Amino acid sequence: xxxxxxxxxxxxxxxxRRVTDHSLQRGVEPENRPDLAAxxxxxxxxxxxxxxATAQEKNAALLAMAASxxxxxPLILAANAHDMxxxxxxxATEAFLDRLRLDDVRLLxxxxxxxEIATLADPVGRITARFERPNGLVIERxxxxxxxxxxxxxSRPNVMADASALCLxxxxxxxxxxxxxxxxxxxxxxxxxxxGLERAGxxxxxxxxxxxxxxxxxxxxxxxxxGTIDVIVPRGGKSLVERVQKEARVPVFAHLEGVCHVYVHxxxxxxxxxxxxxxxxxxxxxxxxxxxxxxxxxxxxPTHLAPLVKSLLDAGCEVRGDAATLAADHRVTPASETDxxxxxxxxxxxxxxxxxxxxxxxxxxxxxxxxTDAIVTQDRAAAERFLCExxxxxxxxxASTQFADGGEFGFGAEIGIxxxxxxxxxxxxxxxLTSFKYRIRGAGQIRA
Amino acid sequence: xxxxxxxxxxxxxxxxRRVTDHSLQRGVEPENRPDLAAxxxxxxxxxxxxxxATAQEKNAALLAMAASxxxxxPLILAANAHDMxxxxxxxATEAFLDRLRLDDVRLLxxxxxxxEIATLADPVGRITARFERPNGLVIERxxxxxxxxxxxxxSRPNVMADASALCLxxxxxxxxxxxxxxxxxxxxxxxxxxxGLERAGxxxxxxxxxxxxxxxxxxxxxxxxxGTIDVIVPRGGKSLVERVQKEARVPVFAHLEGVCHVYVHxxxxxxxxxxxxxxxxxxxxxxxxxxxxxxxxxxxxPTHLAPLVKSLLDAGCEVRGDAATLAADHRVTPASETDxxxxxxxxxxxxxxxxxxxxxxxxxxxxxxxxTDAIVTQDRAAAERFLCExxxxxxxxxASTQFADGGEFGFGAEIGIxxxxxxxxxxxxxxxLTSFKYRIRGAGQIRA
Numbered sequence: 001x002x003x004x005x006x007x008x009x010x011x012x013x014x015x016x017r018r019v020t021d022h023s024l025q026r027g028v029e030p031e032n033r034p035d036l037a038a039x040x041x042x043x044x045x046x047x048x049x050x051x052x053a054t055a056q057e058k059n060a061a062l063l064a065m066a067a068s069x070x071x072x073x074p075l076i077l078a079a080n081a082h083d084m085x086x087x088x089x090x091x092a093t094e095a096f097l098d099r100l101r102l103d104d105v106r107l108l109x110x111x112x113x114x115x116e117i118a119t120l121a122d123p124v125g126r127i128t129a130r131f132e133r134p135n136g137l138v139i140e141r142x143x144x145x146x147x148x149x150x151x152x153x154x155s156r157p158n159v160m161a162d163a164s165a166l167c168l169x170x171x172x173x174x175x176x177x178x179x180x181x182x183x184x185x186x187x188x189x190x191x192x193x194x195x196g197l198e199r200a201g202x203x204x205x206x207x208x209x210x211x212x213x214x215x216x217x218x219x220x221x222x223x224x225x226x227g228t229i230d231v232i233v234p235r236g237g238k239s240l241v242e243r244v245q246k247e248a249r250v251p252v253f254a255h256l257e258g259v260c261h262v263y264v265h266x267x268x269x270x271x272x273x274x275x276x277x278x279x280x281x282x283x284x285x286x287x288x289x290x291x292x293x294x295x296x297x298x299x300x301x302p303t304h305l306a307p308l309v310k311s312l313l314d315a316g317c318e319v320r321g322d323a324a325t326l327a328a329d330h331r332v333t334p335a336s337e338t339d340x341x342x343x344x345x346x347x348x349x350x351x352x353x354x355x356x357x358x359x360x361x362x363x364x365x366x367x368x369x370x371x372t373d374a375i376v377t378q379d380r381a382a383a384e385r386f387l388c389e390x391x392x393x394x395x396x397x398x399a400s401t402q403f404a405d406g407g408e409f410g411f412g413a414e415i416g417i418x419x420x421x422x423x424x425x426x427x428x429x430x431x432x433l434t435s436f437k438y439r440i441r442g443a444g445q446i447r448a
Numbered sequence: 449x450x451x452x453x454x455x456x457x458x459x460x461x462x463x464x465r466r467v468t469d470h471s472l473q474r475g476v477e478p479e480n481r482p483d484l485a486a487x488x489x490x491x492x493x494x495x496x497x498x499x500x501a502t503a504q505e506k507n508a509a510l511l512a513m514a515a516s517x518x519x520x521x522p523l524i525l526a527a528n529a530h531d532m533x534x535x536x537x538x539x540a541t542e543a544f545l546d547r548l549r550l551d552d553v554r555l556l557x558x559x560x561x562x563x564e565i566a567t568l569a570d571p572v573g574r575i576t577a578r579f580e581r582p583n584g585l586v587i588e589r590x591x592x593x594x595x596x597x598x599x600x601x602x603s604r605p606n607v608m609a610d611a612s613a614l615c616l617x618x619x620x621x622x623x624x625x626x627x628x629x630x631x632x633x634x635x636x637x638x639x640x641x642x643x644g645l646e647r648a649g650x651x652x653x654x655x656x657x658x659x660x661x662x663x664x665x666x667x668x669x670x671x672x673x674x675g676t677i678d679v680i681v682p683r684g685g686k687s688l689v690e691r692v693q694k695e696a697r698v699p700v701f702a703h704l705e706g707v708c709h710v711y712v713h714x715x716x717x718x719x720x721x722x723x724x725x726x727x728x729x730x731x732x733x734x735x736x737x738x739x740x741x742x743x744x745x746x747x748x749x750p751t752h753l754a755p756l757v758k759s760l761l762d763a764g765c766e767v768r769g770d771a772a773t774l775a776a777d778h779r780v781t782p783a784s785e786t787d788x789x790x791x792x793x794x795x796x797x798x799x800x801x802x803x804x805x806x807x808x809x810x811x812x813x814x815x816x817x818x819x820t821d822a823i824v825t826q827d828r829a830a831a832e833r834f835l836c837e838x839x840x841x842x843x844x845x846x847a848s849t850q851f852a853d854g855g856e857f858g859f860g861a862e863i864g865i866x867x868x869x870x871x872x873x874x875x876x877x878x879x880x881l882t883s884f885k886y887r888i889r890g891a892g893q894i895r896a
Contacts (some may be wrong), residue, residue: 007773018455048813052837125836131858137847139857146869178673230869271890279894365496386575387887389500391592399890400586402546408895409587409886410579421594421678421883422699423871435869439835442847444720446727447856 034211036220036279040228043148043169046205047173051145053202059260060411062118062165065196066111072192073107079188080157087181090279099156100182110189111411117165119373124171143434146173147230150221151415152177152244154236156317157185163235164193166415172224172432175229177210177221179236187211218243224250233415233428238343253428255393256418257343258288258371260401263360263386264308266299267379272398273304274311276376279400282315287346287392288417289372289404293340294351295360298324301353309351317347324353327385357382363387368392370419372404393419393426451504484661484668487623488676491596494653495621501650503570510613513644514562517609518638521555527636528605535629548630558609558637561861565613569858571878572619586889588806591882593619595678598669599863600692602627602684608634611683612641612655614863618881623677624667625658627684635659666691672698681863681876686791701876703841703867705791706736706819708836709835710851711808712756714747716829720846721752721760724824727848730763734793736865737820737842741788742799743808746772749801757799765795772801788815805830809837816840818867820852840869841874 004041050058069076080102087100121204129141138284149167151174153159160176167174187209194204195210207381210217221229222244231251234244258317262280264273280291294312306328312319313331320335321328339350340363354360364373375386394404404427408412411429418424424432495550495604498506517524528550567737577589579663581767599622601607608624615622626634636656642652658665658677669677679699689702710728728739744753754776760767762777768783769776780799787798788811796845802808812821823834831845842852853874854862859877866872872880 048839051839133856133858137851137856139812144869249697275892275894283895377479383889387889391496391499392885394886394888396888397890399888399893400848402895403585403888403893408581408585410581421592425884426886437840438842438874438875440842440844440851441831441835441849442845444717444723445847446723447731447848447850 005091008432033214034217036217037209037226037228038158038212039208040148040225042205043173043175043208044228046203047145047148047209049203050168050173050206051124051171053171054410055124057200057202058168058171061168061197061200061202063196064116064199065161065165065209066114066118066191068192068196068199069107069111069189072188072195073104075294076107076185076188076192077104079239080186081162083157083182083184083310092181096155096181100185100399102157102185106158110158113158113162114148114165117169117413117430119413120169120430122314122432123330125168126431126434136443140441141436142439143431144437146433146435148173148175148228149433150175150177150225150229150232150250152218152221152232152234152236152240154179154240155181156235157182157189159235160186160189160209162413163415163419166188166413166430167433168202168206169198170430172230172433173206173428175208175210175221175225178219180213183213218335219247222247222249224248228270235416251422251426252420253416253418253432255288255369255371255417257369258290258404258417259293259341259343259367259369259372260289260291260404261293261295261360261364261368261373262291262401263364263373263375264300264304265298265357265375265377265379265386266297266381267377267382268297268304269301269376269378270300270304273376274308275351276374276398276400277308278311280374280402281312281317281349282347283400283402285347287402287405287416289401290345291374291401292342292344292350293363294349294362295354296325296351297357297360298353298355305353312349314353317349319349321351322353325351343369357385361386364390364392371417372396372401374399375399393417451742457598458884479814481662484658484664484665485674485676487656487658487848488596488673490653491621491623491656492676494651494656495596496563497591497651498616498621498654499572499595499619501619503572505648505650506570506616506619507566507618509645509648509650510562510566511644512647513589513609513613513641514559514566516640516644516647517555517559517562517637520636520643521552524555524633524636524640525550525552527632531605531630531632540629544603544629548633550633554606558606559605561610562613564824565610565617565861565878568617568878571617571882574879576884583893584891585893589880589884590887590890592644592716592885594620594881594883596623596676597881598625598673598680600621600625600666600680600682600688601671602688603629604683605633605634605637606631607659607683608637609641610861611681611863612638613880614861614878616645616650616654618878620678620881621654621656623656623658623669623673625665628661630663667695670695670697672696679871685731698868701866701872701880703736703817703819703865705817706738706852706865707741707789707791707815707817708738708739708740708819708852709743709808709812709816710849711743711802711812711821711823712745712748713805713808713823713825713827713830713834715825715830716744716745716748717824717826718748718752718762720754721811721824722756722847724822724846725756726759726763727752728822728850729760729765729797730795730850731850733795735850735853736826738793739849740790740792741811741815741823742797743802743811744773744799745808746801746803748883753801760797760799765797767799769799770801773799779882791817805833809834812838812840819865820849822847822849841865
């Protein structure tokens with residue numbers, strides 16, 4: 001799951017990057033800049049080989065990559081120590097350092113994640129439709145790899161391994177660009193991964209690493225590296241995703257933010273509404289599926305509003321409310337218009353009373369981010385209408401928004417959650433990293 | 449099916465456009481230019497209404513649109529006569545005029561096409577996956593509309609009706625931009641369509657027409673009209689598709705060209721190879737699924753090459769060949785390197801002897817356009833390898849490439865054929881004009 005940085009951390013992240021880039025750029029002469037178009041062409045050529053690799057070959061490579069990470073733990077930890085030292089020196093926050101830090105346990109978890117991806121079903125070659133035509137032609141739609149996936153990530157070294165392994169499993173080559181702060185860690189992990197690839201007989205360019213901290217490299221990736229990149233996946237804070245969505249000349253799988261809603265409908269059971277609201281907001285506040293706004297139907301406000309607000313406040317959550325919510329508890333602070341569109345990623349929730357189902361749906365369509373939204377109700381007809389009319393990647397009835405996660409969907413690992421309407425939507429796992437083609441078998445048919 | 453204009457016609461098309469635009473631009477003052485962003489916002493707002501319309505409501509609208517086209521035949525024919533007169537005056541070719549021309553029969557066919565689209569199954573709301581999780585959550589993936597589809601087309605007035613009707617059936621709003629030469633015809637058809645929409649209670653902005661011949665409008669569409677366009681479908685010649693693919697800032701469903709191959713493998717039956725080759729090349733030479741290159745395996749060249757080449761030549765097809773093909777028949781002319789990548793769209797074929805299956809696949813990957821490619825063989829293993837390794841939208845075994853058509857796939861009407869690897873690939877019918885979301889039903893589940 002993409003975990004968006006809290007705002008303060010995102011700012012720290014960019015300030016760390018700025019300082020680092022500045023110190024680096026002095027040393028990067030134009031003629032020393034890596035040839036990124038050549039990197040893209042290498043990935044494209046490798047993609048064709050990986051696309052034709054069998055499930056067995058890809059899984060052998062994933063296991064060899066895991067073994068190589070285990071073997072090279074001292075090298076990777078040394079590189080990470082260097083990154084950590086630099087980040088501390090530049091004043092990174094504790095939260096930032098925690099995301100950057102590797103240790104034995106975390107590295108073993110990275111190796112295990114590779115081994116788990118090897119156990120997933122192969123997404124390539126799945127037959128997703130099959131029909132026979134009156135003339136006897138048998139047409140199958142079969143899953144094929146997408147090609148070359150570029151992943152642009154920030155400060156979490158594990159993404160280097162997770163993302164490239166998911167791409168490989170789906171028969172894709174990947175091009176990875178890390179944030180400056182995790183450059184040495186990602187480079188060391190990359191070196192381990194390509195050893196595994198080569199041991200398994202796959203080309204090292206199938207996992208290509210952008211070998212520079214030069215920020216211009218991101219622009220080159222976003223332009224598609226002369227047609228060699230098929231899709232870009234940004235993994236990081238809002239400013240990164242925003243830049244990628246704005247500048248990319250190739251498709252992007254991402255969500256900018258998760259302004260997720262819990263709507264307590266007139267037919268909601270109070271106990272269930274309380275459990276779901278507390279879980280959706282507070283289980284983890286920093287994930288994209290965390291609820292940010294609570295909508296309560298006017299019909300049940302007299303009975304449900306005060307207890308729900310009290311539960312949130314008692315659990316340590318700040319509540320910013322409309323007039324009705326303010327009247328329900330003296331600890332509520334007034335919400336401004338911007339609160340309805342705020343992704344707090346923190347123990348803060350906006351709360352509003354709405355005039356029925358249609359008003360709730362209107363509020364979500366106007367202020368939401370098409371990520372994940374839930375209705376709590378015992379009224380099946382109202383639930384169906386909500387599930388039908390709310391145009392979000394994930395819509396839930398009587399369940400917490402925190403289920404917005406590829407693992408919870410049974411997809412295994414995921415490379416992120418997408419809110420676009422093209423190709424991938426919701427959790428992006430290995431199946432979503434494939435395309436398809438039509439395979440037609442005949443017996444000499446010609447067209448009249 | 450998208451029928452790409454023959455080169456000469458495409459050039460004529462742009463010269464017609466140039467002259468017309470010049471004469472028009474004198475009359476278009478900047479302050480009279482339509483507000484295209486407002487047009488996009490109108491379409492976006494209408495898209496939400498159409499997305500929620502029932503199958504019954506959409507089909508009623510399609511039937512009302514057909515009725516309205518029938519009622520307004522005199523108005524549409526008068527507008528078309530005006531377009532025809534202008535095009536003739538500007539020296540358009542007979543082929544160009546034939547595409548532009550409407551008459552009673554063609555207009556009735558347009559109305560019937562609308563009625564046929566009404567009979568297709570509703571693509572919205574289809575459940576394309578369903579799984580129950582161990583915690584009892586039931587997750588469904590359900591088809592939803594894409595949003596707003598922009599269609600940019602040239603000189604064929606029927607596209608105005610076909611394309612907007614397919615978009616409507618899939619719950620999308622459409623924004624249509626016609627080429628200059630068919631402006632009055634398309635405008636008159638549009639007027640008929642919106643009468644039908646309104647009679648059925650759907651918003652007229654669900655089918656929005658760009659009311660200017662100003663070429664700057666195309667640029668505005670390609671930029672996405674301030675985020676209101678979700679996907680662009682170009683319908684016309686290569687120069688149009690090329691411009692759209694190059695400049696569009698939103699996804700495009702299209703193919704630039706169809707350089708389609710027939711590969712006669714070592715295990716091919718000569719009679720079947722002859723039937724398929726002649727049909728693939730000559731049934732209709734102007735369609736994108738027409739074969740442009742014939743590859744013959746060296747193993748069967750002694751027996752198959754001369755008869756196949758003779759059949760083509762006898763049928764009036766020009767054959768441009770490599771040395772082996774030249775030696776097979778004195779009427780063969782030499783092929784140059786560019787012939788392997790040429791989309792003739794005419795009775796011309798390039799022919800080459802290749803050293804086996806792998807060389808054939810390599811040739812297709814290097815020179816093809818990932819559109820439609822066929823192998824002829826009785827060797828099942830060779831066929832499977834071809835079907836697996838050739839990365840084209842449509843791959844066939846023992847069948848003509850001319851089956852590259854949504855109707856032949858059983859999709860009903862199609863808006864075009866796409867060769868990209870994202871979202872839509874191969875024939876783009878109503879199902880391919882949808883997106884999806886995840887619908888989750890619970891009983892109060894919260895996440896641990």
